[in-house]
Amino acid sequence: MKKTLPLFLFLLISGSCVAHTVNSSLTDSRPKLVVGIVVDQMRYDYLTRFASKFGEGGFMRLINEGFNCKNNHFNYVPTYTGPGHASVYTGTTPKYHGIISNNWYDKEIKSSVYCAQDDEVNSVGTESSAGKMSPQRMLTTSFADENRLFTQMRGKTIGIALKDRGAILPAGHTANTAYWFHGKDEGVWITSSYYRNDLPKWVSDFNSSDAVESYLKVWNTLLPVDTYVESGEDQNDFERGFKGKTTATFPYDLATLSTQNGGFDILKTTPFGNSITMDFALAALKGEALGQDDDTDVLAISFSSTDYVGHNFGVNSKEVEDTYIRLDKDLERLFIYLDNNIGKGEYTVFLTSDHGAVEVPAYLESVNIPAGYLDYNSRKALFQKFLMDTYGTTELVENVSNNQIFLNKVKLKELDLNIHDVEQALVDEQISYPNIAKVYTATTMNSTNFTTGIEVLLQNGYNQKRSGDVIVVDDIAHISYSKKGSTHGSGLNYDTHVPLLFFGAGIKQGETFDKTVIPDIAPTISALLGISFPNGSTGKPLGFVFD
Structure with a gap:
Protein backbone atom coordinates (compact mmCIF):
# COMPACT_ATOMS: atom_id res chain seq x y z
CA MET A 1 0.00 0.00 0.00
CA LYS A 2 1.37 3.39 -1.01
CA LYS A 3 1.89 5.70 1.96
CA THR A 4 0.97 9.41 1.72
CA LEU A 5 2.63 12.09 3.73
CA PRO A 6 0.46 13.83 6.26
CA LEU A 7 -0.85 17.10 4.83
CA PHE A 8 0.95 19.30 7.36
CA LEU A 9 4.28 17.54 6.63
CA PHE A 10 3.76 17.83 2.87
CA LEU A 11 3.07 21.55 3.19
CA LEU A 12 6.07 22.01 5.47
CA ILE A 13 8.43 20.31 3.02
CA SER A 14 6.87 22.02 -0.02
CA GLY A 15 6.96 25.38 1.70
CA SER A 16 10.61 24.86 2.56
CA CYS A 17 11.42 24.13 -1.08
CA VAL A 18 9.46 27.12 -2.33
CA ALA A 19 11.07 29.40 0.23
CA HIS A 20 14.49 28.16 -0.81
CA THR A 21 13.70 28.82 -4.49
CA VAL A 22 12.37 32.31 -3.83
CA ASN A 23 15.29 33.23 -1.59
CA SER A 24 17.73 31.92 -4.18
CA SER A 25 16.02 33.99 -6.83
CA LEU A 26 16.16 37.10 -4.67
CA THR A 27 19.84 36.54 -3.97
CA ASP A 28 20.64 36.02 -7.65
CA SER A 29 18.80 39.16 -8.76
CA ARG A 30 20.12 41.49 -6.07
CA PRO A 31 21.77 44.49 -7.77
CA LYS A 32 25.39 45.33 -7.09
CA LEU A 33 24.49 48.97 -6.51
CA VAL A 34 21.40 50.99 -5.63
CA VAL A 35 21.53 54.65 -6.61
CA GLY A 36 18.91 56.80 -4.93
CA ILE A 37 18.41 60.19 -6.57
CA VAL A 38 16.47 62.99 -4.89
CA VAL A 39 15.99 66.12 -7.00
CA ASP A 40 15.30 68.93 -4.55
CA GLN A 41 12.04 70.87 -5.25
CA MET A 42 11.12 68.88 -8.38
CA ARG A 43 7.43 69.15 -9.19
CA TYR A 44 6.00 66.21 -11.17
CA ASP A 45 5.05 68.44 -14.09
CA TYR A 46 8.69 69.30 -14.78
CA LEU A 47 8.95 65.81 -16.30
CA THR A 48 6.19 66.61 -18.78
CA ARG A 49 6.72 70.37 -19.29
CA PHE A 50 10.36 70.02 -20.26
CA ALA A 51 10.13 66.60 -21.95
CA SER A 52 10.71 67.98 -25.46
CA LYS A 53 14.03 69.45 -24.30
CA PHE A 54 15.34 66.26 -22.70
CA GLY A 55 17.66 63.87 -24.51
CA GLU A 56 17.21 60.09 -24.59
CA GLY A 57 19.83 59.26 -21.96
CA GLY A 58 18.63 61.03 -18.80
CA PHE A 59 15.07 61.50 -17.57
CA MET A 60 13.64 59.91 -20.74
CA ARG A 61 15.75 56.79 -20.31
CA LEU A 62 14.31 56.35 -16.82
CA ILE A 63 10.80 56.78 -18.22
CA ASN A 64 11.19 54.71 -21.40
CA GLU A 65 13.11 51.81 -19.87
CA GLY A 66 11.89 51.97 -16.27
CA PHE A 67 8.67 52.33 -14.31
CA ASN A 68 6.91 55.69 -13.92
CA CYS A 69 4.62 56.23 -10.93
CA LYS A 70 2.71 59.25 -12.23
CA ASN A 71 0.52 59.86 -9.19
CA ASN A 72 3.15 59.92 -6.47
CA HIS A 73 2.63 62.17 -3.45
CA PHE A 74 3.91 63.12 -0.05
CA ASN A 75 1.40 61.97 2.54
CA TYR A 76 2.28 64.41 5.31
CA VAL A 77 2.88 68.06 6.15
CA PRO A 78 5.31 69.86 6.16
CA THR A 79 6.92 69.34 2.76
CA TYR A 80 10.44 70.53 3.48
CA THR A 81 13.91 69.24 2.57
CA GLY A 82 14.84 67.56 5.87
CA PRO A 83 11.58 65.64 6.36
CA GLY A 84 11.48 64.80 2.65
CA HIS A 85 14.89 63.17 2.50
CA ALA A 86 14.27 61.30 5.75
CA SER A 87 10.91 60.00 4.55
CA VAL A 88 12.22 58.75 1.20
CA TYR A 89 14.84 56.56 2.85
CA THR A 90 13.11 55.52 6.09
CA GLY A 91 9.79 54.60 4.53
CA THR A 92 7.80 56.55 7.08
CA THR A 93 6.71 60.07 7.99
CA PRO A 94 7.79 62.68 10.58
CA LYS A 95 5.30 61.14 13.00
CA TYR A 96 7.78 58.30 13.42
CA HIS A 97 11.20 59.33 12.07
CA GLY A 98 11.04 62.59 14.05
CA ILE A 99 12.44 64.99 11.43
CA ILE A 100 9.44 67.32 11.68
CA SER A 101 11.02 70.21 9.77
CA ASN A 102 14.41 71.61 8.73
CA ASN A 103 14.49 73.52 12.01
CA TRP A 104 12.10 73.17 14.92
CA TYR A 105 11.55 74.32 18.47
CA ASP A 106 12.83 71.75 20.94
CA LYS A 107 10.42 71.67 23.86
CA GLU A 108 12.98 70.13 26.21
CA ILE A 109 15.89 72.54 25.75
CA LYS A 110 13.62 75.54 24.93
CA SER A 111 15.56 76.41 21.81
CA SER A 112 15.44 75.95 18.04
CA VAL A 113 17.40 73.00 16.64
CA TYR A 114 18.48 72.04 13.12
CA CYS A 115 17.61 68.61 11.73
CA ALA A 116 21.23 67.54 11.11
CA GLN A 117 22.87 69.54 13.90
CA ASP A 118 25.28 67.73 16.22
CA ASP A 119 27.44 69.85 18.49
CA GLU A 120 29.27 66.75 19.76
CA VAL A 121 31.09 66.08 16.48
CA ASN A 122 33.78 68.00 14.62
CA SER A 123 34.12 69.29 11.08
CA VAL A 124 36.34 67.31 8.74
CA GLY A 125 37.72 69.08 5.69
CA THR A 126 37.16 72.63 6.93
CA GLU A 127 37.98 74.75 9.97
CA SER A 128 34.45 76.18 9.97
CA SER A 129 31.53 74.72 11.94
CA ALA A 130 29.80 73.59 8.73
CA GLY A 131 30.78 69.99 9.42
CA LYS A 132 29.24 69.70 12.90
CA MET A 133 26.45 67.49 11.58
CA SER A 134 25.12 63.93 11.93
CA PRO A 135 21.86 61.94 11.61
CA GLN A 136 21.44 61.67 15.41
CA ARG A 137 18.04 63.44 15.43
CA MET A 138 16.51 60.90 13.03
CA LEU A 139 14.78 58.26 15.15
CA THR A 140 14.49 55.34 12.70
CA THR A 141 16.69 53.41 10.29
CA SER A 142 16.92 54.00 6.55
CA PHE A 143 16.93 51.19 4.00
CA ALA A 144 20.64 51.94 3.62
CA ASP A 145 21.07 51.11 7.33
CA GLU A 146 19.18 47.85 6.87
CA ASN A 147 21.37 46.94 3.91
CA ARG A 148 24.47 47.57 6.01
CA LEU A 149 23.10 45.33 8.77
CA PHE A 150 22.09 42.63 6.28
CA THR A 151 25.55 42.53 4.69
CA GLN A 152 27.37 42.58 8.05
CA MET A 153 28.52 46.12 7.21
CA ARG A 154 30.25 44.95 4.01
CA GLY A 155 27.83 46.80 1.74
CA LYS A 156 28.87 50.45 1.58
CA THR A 157 26.70 53.55 1.90
CA ILE A 158 27.81 56.96 0.68
CA GLY A 159 25.61 60.08 0.82
CA ILE A 160 26.32 63.13 -1.38
CA ALA A 161 24.59 66.52 -1.67
CA LEU A 162 25.34 70.22 -1.68
CA LYS A 163 23.12 70.43 1.44
CA ASP A 164 24.29 68.62 4.56
CA ARG A 165 20.80 67.34 5.35
CA GLY A 166 20.41 66.05 1.78
CA ALA A 167 23.48 63.86 2.22
CA ILE A 168 23.20 62.87 5.88
CA LEU A 169 19.58 61.82 6.40
CA PRO A 170 19.35 59.47 3.37
CA ALA A 171 22.65 57.78 4.21
CA GLY A 172 21.32 56.90 7.66
CA HIS A 173 23.06 56.11 10.92
CA THR A 174 25.55 53.50 9.72
CA ALA A 175 26.84 55.17 6.53
CA ASN A 176 30.49 54.87 5.67
CA THR A 177 30.42 58.61 5.01
CA ALA A 178 28.20 61.47 3.93
CA TYR A 179 29.70 64.44 2.09
CA TRP A 180 28.31 67.91 1.55
CA PHE A 181 29.54 71.11 -0.07
CA HIS A 182 31.03 74.02 1.85
CA GLY A 183 31.14 77.05 -0.45
CA LYS A 184 31.98 80.58 0.67
CA ASP A 185 35.71 81.16 0.14
CA GLU A 186 36.61 77.44 0.19
CA GLY A 187 34.50 75.52 -2.34
CA VAL A 188 35.25 72.06 -0.90
CA TRP A 189 33.46 68.84 -0.02
CA ILE A 190 33.44 68.09 3.71
CA THR A 191 32.15 65.60 6.26
CA SER A 192 32.10 65.20 10.05
CA SER A 193 33.86 63.16 12.68
CA TYR A 194 30.62 61.21 13.12
CA TYR A 195 31.83 59.23 10.10
CA ARG A 196 35.61 59.61 10.05
CA ASN A 197 38.44 61.85 11.23
CA ASP A 198 40.01 62.66 7.88
CA LEU A 199 39.16 62.90 4.20
CA PRO A 200 40.08 59.96 1.99
CA LYS A 201 42.64 60.66 -0.70
CA TRP A 202 40.11 60.75 -3.53
CA VAL A 203 38.16 63.53 -1.76
CA SER A 204 41.31 65.51 -1.00
CA ASP A 205 42.39 65.14 -4.61
CA PHE A 206 38.99 66.39 -5.81
CA ASN A 207 39.11 69.37 -3.44
CA SER A 208 42.62 70.31 -4.52
CA SER A 209 41.72 70.20 -8.21
CA ASP A 210 40.12 73.09 -10.12
CA ALA A 211 36.88 71.13 -10.63
CA VAL A 212 34.77 73.55 -8.57
CA GLU A 213 36.51 76.76 -9.61
CA SER A 214 36.04 75.89 -13.28
CA TYR A 215 32.30 76.45 -12.90
CA LEU A 216 32.73 80.11 -11.97
CA LYS A 217 32.00 81.06 -15.56
CA VAL A 218 29.17 82.59 -17.57
CA TRP A 219 25.79 80.92 -17.11
CA ASN A 220 23.80 81.24 -20.29
CA THR A 221 21.01 79.01 -21.56
CA LEU A 222 22.20 75.70 -22.97
CA LEU A 223 19.77 76.09 -25.89
CA PRO A 224 18.65 79.36 -27.52
CA VAL A 225 16.62 81.23 -24.90
CA ASP A 226 13.77 81.90 -27.34
CA THR A 227 13.17 78.15 -27.60
CA TYR A 228 12.33 77.95 -23.89
CA VAL A 229 8.63 78.36 -24.62
CA GLU A 230 7.71 76.13 -21.65
CA SER A 231 8.57 79.01 -19.29
CA GLY A 232 7.62 82.65 -18.80
CA GLU A 233 9.43 85.69 -20.14
CA ASP A 234 13.09 85.98 -19.17
CA GLN A 235 12.53 89.49 -17.80
CA ASN A 236 9.57 89.71 -15.43
CA ASP A 237 8.56 90.96 -12.00
CA PHE A 238 8.64 87.61 -10.20
CA GLU A 239 12.34 86.73 -9.88
CA ARG A 240 15.01 87.86 -7.40
CA GLY A 241 18.24 87.21 -9.28
CA PHE A 242 21.70 87.99 -7.92
CA LYS A 243 23.18 90.98 -6.13
CA GLY A 244 25.25 93.08 -8.51
CA LYS A 245 23.00 92.47 -11.53
CA THR A 246 20.04 94.79 -12.05
CA THR A 247 17.86 92.25 -13.88
CA ALA A 248 17.26 88.54 -13.36
CA THR A 249 18.02 87.77 -17.00
CA PHE A 250 20.56 85.71 -18.91
CA PRO A 251 23.53 85.69 -19.08
CA TYR A 252 25.06 85.64 -15.60
CA ASP A 253 28.80 86.22 -15.18
CA LEU A 254 29.30 84.06 -12.08
CA ALA A 255 32.95 84.89 -11.53
CA THR A 256 32.12 88.58 -11.30
CA LEU A 257 28.88 88.12 -9.35
CA SER A 258 30.43 85.70 -6.84
CA THR A 259 32.08 88.50 -4.87
CA GLN A 260 28.66 89.85 -3.80
CA ASN A 261 26.88 86.50 -3.62
CA GLY A 262 28.78 84.35 -1.15
CA GLY A 263 31.83 83.35 -3.17
CA PHE A 264 31.54 79.71 -4.24
CA ASP A 265 28.03 79.64 -2.72
CA ILE A 266 26.71 81.34 -5.87
CA LEU A 267 27.21 78.03 -7.69
CA LYS A 268 24.48 76.46 -5.58
CA THR A 269 21.91 78.73 -7.24
CA THR A 270 22.91 77.66 -10.74
CA PRO A 271 22.73 74.34 -12.62
CA PHE A 272 26.49 74.07 -12.13
CA GLY A 273 25.88 73.14 -8.48
CA ASN A 274 24.24 69.96 -9.79
CA SER A 275 27.15 69.38 -12.19
CA ILE A 276 29.63 69.70 -9.31
CA THR A 277 27.55 67.19 -7.37
CA MET A 278 27.62 64.78 -10.31
CA ASP A 279 31.39 65.25 -10.76
CA PHE A 280 31.86 64.38 -7.10
CA ALA A 281 29.46 61.42 -7.26
CA LEU A 282 31.39 59.95 -10.19
CA ALA A 283 34.61 60.41 -8.22
CA ALA A 284 32.97 58.63 -5.27
CA LEU A 285 31.88 55.69 -7.41
CA LYS A 286 35.47 55.20 -8.51
CA GLY A 287 37.18 56.17 -5.24
CA GLU A 288 35.01 53.90 -3.10
CA ALA A 289 34.82 51.08 -5.70
CA LEU A 290 31.04 51.04 -5.36
CA GLY A 291 29.22 48.13 -6.98
CA GLN A 292 32.39 46.12 -7.50
CA ASP A 293 31.63 43.06 -5.34
CA ASP A 294 28.76 40.78 -4.37
CA ASP A 295 27.50 42.94 -1.48
CA THR A 296 25.04 45.61 -2.58
CA ASP A 297 26.25 49.17 -2.08
CA VAL A 298 24.06 52.28 -1.79
CA LEU A 299 24.86 55.68 -3.27
CA ALA A 300 22.44 58.40 -2.14
CA ILE A 301 22.68 61.52 -4.31
CA SER A 302 20.63 64.67 -3.81
CA PHE A 303 20.68 67.46 -6.38
CA SER A 304 20.13 70.61 -4.36
CA SER A 305 20.61 73.36 -6.95
CA THR A 306 17.11 72.83 -8.34
CA ASP A 307 15.80 74.02 -4.98
CA TYR A 308 18.06 77.07 -4.77
CA VAL A 309 17.16 78.08 -8.33
CA GLY A 310 13.45 77.56 -7.67
CA HIS A 311 13.52 79.69 -4.54
CA ASN A 312 15.38 82.46 -6.33
CA PHE A 313 13.66 82.54 -9.71
CA GLY A 314 10.33 80.72 -9.23
CA VAL A 315 8.60 77.76 -10.80
CA ASN A 316 7.88 79.43 -14.15
CA SER A 317 11.35 80.82 -14.83
CA LYS A 318 13.66 80.12 -17.74
CA GLU A 319 16.38 79.60 -15.13
CA VAL A 320 14.48 76.62 -13.74
CA GLU A 321 13.97 75.20 -17.23
CA ASP A 322 17.66 75.53 -18.10
CA THR A 323 18.60 73.91 -14.78
CA TYR A 324 16.52 70.82 -15.63
CA ILE A 325 17.80 70.63 -19.21
CA ARG A 326 21.35 70.62 -17.85
CA LEU A 327 20.49 68.16 -15.06
CA ASP A 328 19.19 65.82 -17.76
CA LYS A 329 22.67 65.85 -19.31
CA ASP A 330 24.27 65.18 -15.93
CA LEU A 331 22.00 62.18 -15.35
CA GLU A 332 23.03 60.82 -18.73
CA ARG A 333 26.67 61.09 -17.64
CA LEU A 334 25.85 59.03 -14.55
CA PHE A 335 24.02 56.28 -16.43
CA ILE A 336 26.80 55.96 -19.02
CA TYR A 337 29.32 55.57 -16.20
CA LEU A 338 27.17 52.94 -14.48
CA ASP A 339 26.68 51.01 -17.73
CA ASN A 340 30.41 50.97 -18.41
CA ASN A 341 31.69 50.32 -14.89
CA ILE A 342 28.94 48.42 -13.03
CA GLY A 343 27.23 46.88 -16.03
CA LYS A 344 23.76 47.18 -17.57
CA GLY A 345 21.29 45.20 -15.51
CA GLU A 346 23.63 45.19 -12.50
CA TYR A 347 22.38 48.35 -10.78
CA THR A 348 19.04 49.82 -9.74
CA VAL A 349 18.10 53.49 -9.69
CA PHE A 350 15.15 55.37 -8.26
CA LEU A 351 14.51 59.08 -8.74
CA THR A 352 12.12 61.22 -6.75
CA SER A 353 11.97 64.60 -4.98
CA ASP A 354 11.76 65.88 -1.41
CA HIS A 355 8.89 68.30 -2.22
CA GLY A 356 7.45 70.43 -5.00
CA ALA A 357 6.82 74.18 -5.01
CA VAL A 358 4.04 76.72 -5.51
CA GLU A 359 3.93 79.11 -8.46
CA VAL A 360 5.00 82.60 -7.39
CA PRO A 361 1.78 83.95 -5.80
CA ALA A 362 2.38 87.40 -7.31
CA TYR A 363 2.37 85.74 -10.74
CA LEU A 364 -0.80 83.79 -9.93
CA GLU A 365 -2.48 87.02 -8.83
CA SER A 366 -1.47 88.64 -12.13
CA VAL A 367 -3.45 85.97 -14.04
CA ASN A 368 -6.44 86.15 -11.67
CA ILE A 369 -5.79 82.95 -9.71
CA PRO A 370 -6.46 83.26 -5.96
CA ALA A 371 -3.13 83.58 -4.15
CA GLY A 372 -1.30 85.93 -1.85
CA TYR A 373 1.13 86.61 0.97
CA LEU A 374 0.78 86.14 4.71
CA ASN A 435 -5.73 83.61 5.35
CA ASP A 475 -5.01 79.38 2.68
CA ILE A 476 -4.14 77.76 -0.64
CA ALA A 477 -1.27 79.45 -2.53
CA HIS A 478 -0.63 81.89 0.33
CA ILE A 479 2.95 81.95 1.57
CA SER A 480 5.23 83.82 3.94
CA TYR A 481 7.94 84.78 1.49
CA SER A 482 9.18 87.60 -0.71
CA LYS A 483 7.05 88.52 -3.73
CA LYS A 484 9.85 87.27 -5.95
CA GLY A 485 10.82 83.62 -6.09
CA SER A 486 8.91 80.72 -4.60
CA THR A 487 8.76 78.28 -1.70
CA HIS A 488 7.03 75.13 -0.43
CA GLY A 489 5.84 73.37 2.70
CA SER A 490 2.09 72.79 2.34
CA GLY A 491 0.02 69.64 1.86
CA LEU A 492 -1.38 70.82 -1.46
CA ASN A 493 -0.75 69.17 -4.81
CA TYR A 494 1.84 71.67 -5.97
CA ASP A 495 3.99 70.66 -2.97
CA THR A 496 3.09 66.96 -2.66
CA HIS A 497 3.01 65.71 -6.29
CA VAL A 498 6.55 64.69 -7.24
CA PRO A 499 8.16 62.18 -9.65
CA LEU A 500 8.85 58.58 -8.76
CA LEU A 501 10.84 56.61 -11.33
CA PHE A 502 12.40 53.16 -10.90
CA PHE A 503 14.95 51.79 -13.36
CA GLY A 504 17.44 48.97 -13.77
CA ALA A 505 17.95 45.56 -12.19
CA GLY A 506 14.70 43.96 -11.05
CA ILE A 507 12.49 46.74 -12.46
CA LYS A 508 10.08 46.27 -15.36
CA GLN A 509 9.05 48.87 -17.92
CA GLY A 510 5.67 50.45 -17.30
CA GLU A 511 3.66 53.19 -15.67
CA THR A 512 0.73 53.65 -13.33
CA PHE A 513 -1.72 56.33 -12.30
CA ASP A 514 -2.51 54.44 -9.08
CA LYS A 515 -1.60 56.60 -6.12
CA THR A 516 1.74 55.91 -4.49
CA VAL A 517 3.26 57.75 -1.54
CA ILE A 518 6.81 58.63 -0.59
CA PRO A 519 7.04 56.09 2.29
CA ASP A 520 6.49 53.31 -0.29
CA ILE A 521 9.98 53.83 -1.75
CA ALA A 522 12.11 52.39 1.07
CA PRO A 523 10.12 49.14 1.52
CA THR A 524 10.11 48.70 -2.26
CA ILE A 525 13.90 48.87 -2.42
CA SER A 526 14.12 46.69 0.70
CA ALA A 527 11.91 44.06 -0.94
CA LEU A 528 14.06 44.18 -4.08
CA LEU A 529 17.16 43.56 -1.95
CA GLY A 530 15.52 40.92 0.22
CA ILE A 531 16.40 42.80 3.40
CA SER A 532 14.44 43.96 6.43
CA PHE A 533 12.28 47.03 5.98
CA PRO A 534 13.47 50.12 7.87
CA ASN A 535 12.42 49.68 11.49
CA GLY A 536 9.80 52.46 11.46
CA SER A 537 8.55 51.91 7.92
CA THR A 538 4.83 52.48 7.32
CA GLY A 539 4.89 52.30 3.51
CA LYS A 540 4.18 49.27 1.36
CA PRO A 541 6.33 47.61 -1.32
CA LEU A 542 5.19 48.53 -4.83
CA GLY A 543 5.19 44.99 -6.21
CA PHE A 544 3.92 46.11 -9.62
CA VAL A 545 7.27 47.77 -10.44
CA PHE A 546 9.20 44.49 -10.21
CA ASP A 547 10.20 42.54 -13.28
Missing part, protein backbone atom coordinates in the same frame (compact mmCIF):
# COMPACT_ATOMS: atom_id res chain seq x y z
CA ASP A 375 1.13 89.06 7.09
CA TYR A 376 2.68 87.41 10.13
CA ASN A 377 3.28 90.72 11.88
CA SER A 378 -0.42 91.56 11.79
CA ARG A 379 -1.30 88.03 12.87
CA LYS A 380 1.16 88.24 15.77
CA ALA A 381 -0.27 91.57 16.97
CA LEU A 382 -3.83 90.18 16.94
CA PHE A 383 -2.73 87.06 18.78
CA GLN A 384 -0.80 88.91 21.49
CA LYS A 385 -3.79 91.18 22.13
CA PHE A 386 -6.01 88.11 22.49
CA LEU A 387 -3.60 86.52 24.97
CA MET A 388 -3.42 89.69 27.07
CA ASP A 389 -7.18 90.26 27.00
CA THR A 390 -7.99 86.63 27.81
CA TYR A 391 -5.18 85.50 30.12
CA GLY A 392 -3.43 88.69 31.15
CA THR A 393 -0.08 87.58 29.73
CA THR A 394 1.61 86.66 26.47
CA GLU A 395 3.94 84.26 28.29
CA LEU A 396 1.36 81.53 27.90
CA VAL A 397 2.84 80.92 24.44
CA GLU A 398 6.44 79.73 24.47
CA ASN A 399 7.10 79.63 20.73
CA VAL A 400 5.42 80.01 17.35
CA SER A 401 7.17 78.32 14.41
CA ASN A 402 6.46 75.99 11.49
CA ASN A 403 2.76 76.91 11.69
CA GLN A 404 2.63 75.52 15.22
CA ILE A 405 2.00 77.12 18.59
CA PHE A 406 3.89 75.79 21.60
CA LEU A 407 2.32 76.45 25.00
CA ASN A 408 4.27 77.23 28.15
CA LYS A 409 3.35 74.32 30.44
CA VAL A 410 4.87 75.99 33.51
CA LYS A 411 2.76 79.11 32.96
CA LEU A 412 -0.36 77.01 32.41
CA LYS A 413 0.17 75.35 35.77
CA GLU A 414 0.93 78.65 37.46
CA LEU A 415 -2.36 80.14 36.19
CA ASP A 416 -4.24 76.90 36.94
CA LEU A 417 -5.39 76.59 33.33
CA ASN A 418 -6.53 73.38 31.63
CA ILE A 419 -4.34 72.75 28.58
CA HIS A 420 -7.19 71.30 26.52
CA ASP A 421 -9.36 74.34 27.19
CA VAL A 422 -6.53 76.69 26.22
CA GLU A 423 -5.77 74.72 23.06
CA GLN A 424 -9.39 75.01 21.95
CA ALA A 425 -9.52 78.71 22.80
CA LEU A 426 -6.48 79.27 20.59
CA VAL A 427 -8.12 77.32 17.78
CA ASP A 428 -11.26 79.44 18.01
CA GLU A 429 -9.16 82.61 17.95
CA GLN A 430 -6.75 81.68 15.16
CA ILE A 431 -9.46 80.48 12.76
CA SER A 432 -10.87 84.01 12.73
CA TYR A 433 -7.66 85.50 11.30
CA PRO A 434 -7.25 86.32 7.59
CA ILE A 436 -6.01 80.82 7.93
CA ALA A 437 -7.97 77.90 6.53
CA LYS A 438 -7.92 75.36 9.36
CA VAL A 439 -6.63 75.04 12.93
CA TYR A 440 -6.26 71.89 15.03
CA THR A 441 -5.19 71.02 18.55
CA ALA A 442 -2.60 68.47 19.62
CA THR A 443 -5.41 66.73 21.45
CA THR A 444 -7.21 66.24 18.14
CA MET A 445 -4.08 64.97 16.43
CA ASN A 446 -3.51 62.44 19.22
CA SER A 447 -7.08 61.25 19.66
CA THR A 448 -8.70 61.21 16.22
CA ASN A 449 -7.92 58.74 13.44
CA PHE A 450 -8.33 60.73 10.24
CA THR A 451 -8.70 58.86 6.95
CA THR A 452 -9.10 61.62 4.35
CA GLY A 453 -8.17 65.21 3.62
CA ILE A 454 -5.44 67.52 4.84
CA GLU A 455 -6.06 66.20 8.34
CA VAL A 456 -4.38 62.88 7.44
CA LEU A 457 -1.30 64.73 6.21
CA LEU A 458 -1.16 66.83 9.36
CA GLN A 459 -1.44 63.73 11.51
CA ASN A 460 1.31 61.91 9.58
CA GLY A 461 3.57 64.90 10.13
CA TYR A 462 2.74 65.25 13.81
CA ASN A 463 5.26 63.86 16.29
CA GLN A 464 3.81 63.89 19.81
CA LYS A 465 7.11 64.61 21.57
CA ARG A 466 8.40 67.21 19.12
CA SER A 467 5.41 68.99 17.57
CA GLY A 468 3.41 71.90 18.96
CA ASP A 469 0.08 72.22 20.80
CA VAL A 470 -1.87 73.97 18.04
CA ILE A 471 -1.40 73.52 14.26
CA VAL A 472 -2.36 76.20 11.73
CA VAL A 473 -3.11 75.61 8.03
CA ASP A 474 -2.87 78.64 5.73
